[in-house]
Amino acid sequence: MIAFDNSYARLPAGFFTRTAPTPVADPQLVALNRPLAERLGLDPDWLAGPEGLAMLSGNSLPDGSAPIAQAYAGHQFGGFVPQLGDGRAVLLGEVVAPDGGRFDIQLKGAGLTPFSRRGDGRAWLGPVLREYLVSEFMAAAGIPTTRALAAITTGERVIRETVLPGAILTRVAASHIRIGTFEFFAVRGDVERLRLLTDHVIARHYPQADGALGLLQAVVAAQAATIAGWMGLGFVHGVMNTDNMSLSGETIDYGPCAFIDAFDPRAVFSSIDTGGRYAWIEQPNIAVWNLAQLASCLVPLMGADQDQAVEQATRAVHAFPAIYEAEWLKRFGAKLGIAAPTATDGALAERLLTLMAASRADFTRTFAGLSDGTARAEFADPAAFDPWHADWQARIATETDPQALMAAANPRRIPRNHQIEAVIRTARDDDDFAPFHRLDAALHEPLQDRPEWDEYALAPTADQIVRRTFCGT
Template sequence: MTDRPIPFDNTYIRLPEKFYSQEIPTAVAAPKLIRSNPELAEDLGIDPEWFASDDVVSVFSGNAVLDGSQPIATVYAGHQFGNWNPQLGDGRAIMLGEVIGKNGQRYDIQLKGSGQTPFSRMGDGRSPLGPVIREYIVSEAMAALGIPTTRSLVAVVTGEPVVRESVLPGAILTRVARSHIRVGHFQYFSARQDLEAVKALADHVIERDFPEIGEANHPYIELLEKSISRQAQLIAQWQLVGFIHGVMNTDNMLICGDTIDYGPCAFMDEYHPNTCFSSIDHGKRYAYQNQPAIAQWNLSWLAQALLPLLDEDSSMAIEIAREKLNDFVDEYQLAYMEGLHRKFGLTVMTQESVKLAEDFLKLMTREAADFTLTFRHLSDIAADSATQPPVDYQLPESFTDLLNQWKDLHGQEDGSQEEIQKRMYTVNPVYIPRNHLVEDAIKAAQHNGDLRPFHRLVDTLADPFNHHPDNNDLTRPPEPHEVVLQTFCGT
């Protein structure tokens, strides 16, 4: 076991003190381990012997601080459901420090639910067990689906109650991200007309997340361009698996392009573009179909913050920003349509194939077809015999004409039916964190202390593209009495 089991190498704390507050997590009464992620720990360069020891619970509950850790809470602002809030910040999260993973990428390690900070805004800084369970399940599922995301390293119960609508067991999640720097960090200093801070933050982000543009002729323009590109790709990936974030505020959008803040998030069962689950999104601002436009709107605030760095001439800076923001639409639409074609097993995009995809989604809406199982069923029937156990799902007869058109398009593809099917199996998951399954896991853990449904779900979702008959019950849509109509933040 090494003297420094986590090889911290902290850079954000080198920025001026106005960027953060140095904080020590608040100790808890009786922490116990829920689950840890040794594979992720190994990728981060954490000592595996230490990670298997009891010290992990002390450190990741906030009861002990390791050498090299320099805990901080960062300050930021943001638009929340379109409304401006000039100061937010890490109100229930404390970053323990940064590490450089085995892949050379820098990562933040952050405690979520670790007590009050100067940015708690009258909150208790704690998290109930339910949101910790939800984020662990969904973030790890997103990673297995190949979608850029924060990760879950450790989850613990605190042994202390948390009061929300009722008294609930408390918990803390250790979250890992390529970076926690949000659009809201830039907004905070831009709103204060602190150009020096905006520039320092931009330079930090470039050095950390986009080192390839450090020597560019116009690095801040390229920073905006790359941030827009990453978000366009990310949102397309969300749409292609039916993921609905639920709280796409500007303070919940990371510059690095990871998905963050799994609060009232959910995956669609029945396909409908207007699907929305979040209990606090009364106007369906962040419904499934709105996510691309909201992402572009959020990015417009990043562009506004960067305007003084884009060009000394304000008119020219605005024109540059407008041009880059317009690129979001084209890049998103191309990424989404190419991904949708892959889900259909198609590699060649034509007017005919685009119309088929659009017509198919429209019929799925009318027939209330299950989003995940529809595409998995298409994978099963792409060849004369399925190479994986087929899902128990059929499409109604109304799809017959479109299915015939789809098969005709397959006939124009290079490769055999089996090769097409193999490709489809790699992009059409059989397992997603369905809302009713996540809720079942939360209820079992919160009310009965039973973590078996949670562990089973996490283990199954780690391999989302391969159908194992023993887990067939985790593929099915909810029964009418199991349907989840609303999801909640937990704050």
């Protein structure tokens, strides 16, 4: 029922290990993303049936699949680890959608692989539900991202701090190739495999790119646009390691991610980011650092004159700030209702962010409230907001349709940390997935002002605030 075409699995030895998922005891379907299945050219009814469930759980491999665990390295919080790889994920294969797009289908939490290190290869229910909700919200908000095709429970238990219900996420991605994939071969001095990987990524993602330098320039531009999108939503990835940075420009690996409630530009939620390396405000800077690691990997492929290659690669990475600033201005200009923002408009947006930080105003509600006049109420000192508001009103008076721009750029609902934790807790403790499905439905239409979902637009009360998030491994 699935026509696999597995280009990555046709690469030579060293890129992966052939690894089958480990069967589970009692798979039960929690969620199936029917619109995504149809976009991929898959039959959602088949996926929801016995054969599909067997595939989604790893209990049966359909014809044409070529299950593998991918090899990669990575800088984790700045420290280099020469071998990481898929320690709890198995890539079943690739499908070519009716529109011609090529996508990986991966089972996350599918059991031990040769890269599992000291892990158990499994996932527990909480991170699976979190990634399903957040990745699908990001897609609905127009941010490049991996997608969630399905979530299942396994009927088994996994041990973390305590005994927890096991689960598997079926993740869809344009590819799972990371900066760390390039680092894996670069640290080994394997220029031939670096060349094969570069050719593969160009053919798959950037056919217009001219060689390794063109690939680097394309990835720089893609990441600048994606991270500007994160910033416009108040999204904090939490673990921007090089093994969590996709060559396709998609957001990948929603471990300890979170969205800012009361605005703090230095917001950090990840329990393991004790130094604030991956704070909201640092994400563009970390992107440059990560892209510099990619550039170092690609320099050997940029011609015989290595000094010239280093200079070209450096220029490509140094182009990030200007590209990012243009993308940021476009994002925040739209959030203010400005169609063609200038640097002056960027300063206007920065003034608002400064006021929000001083007052701990809710990020999402403030921007959404610009449309309906409720933003002022988000400030502890509303009078401090008034001069900015007067300047903003004068600016948008010259715009043709600022309300339409703001309506398309400012979500009413985001996956708030306390709401995600609440649905995870209910699913874990009561085996009740109704709150999960209700929140998922609300997040699939984040821009719509729907009264029946007003509860999801509320900021957390003092006792609901979630200050720490965890990766689940």
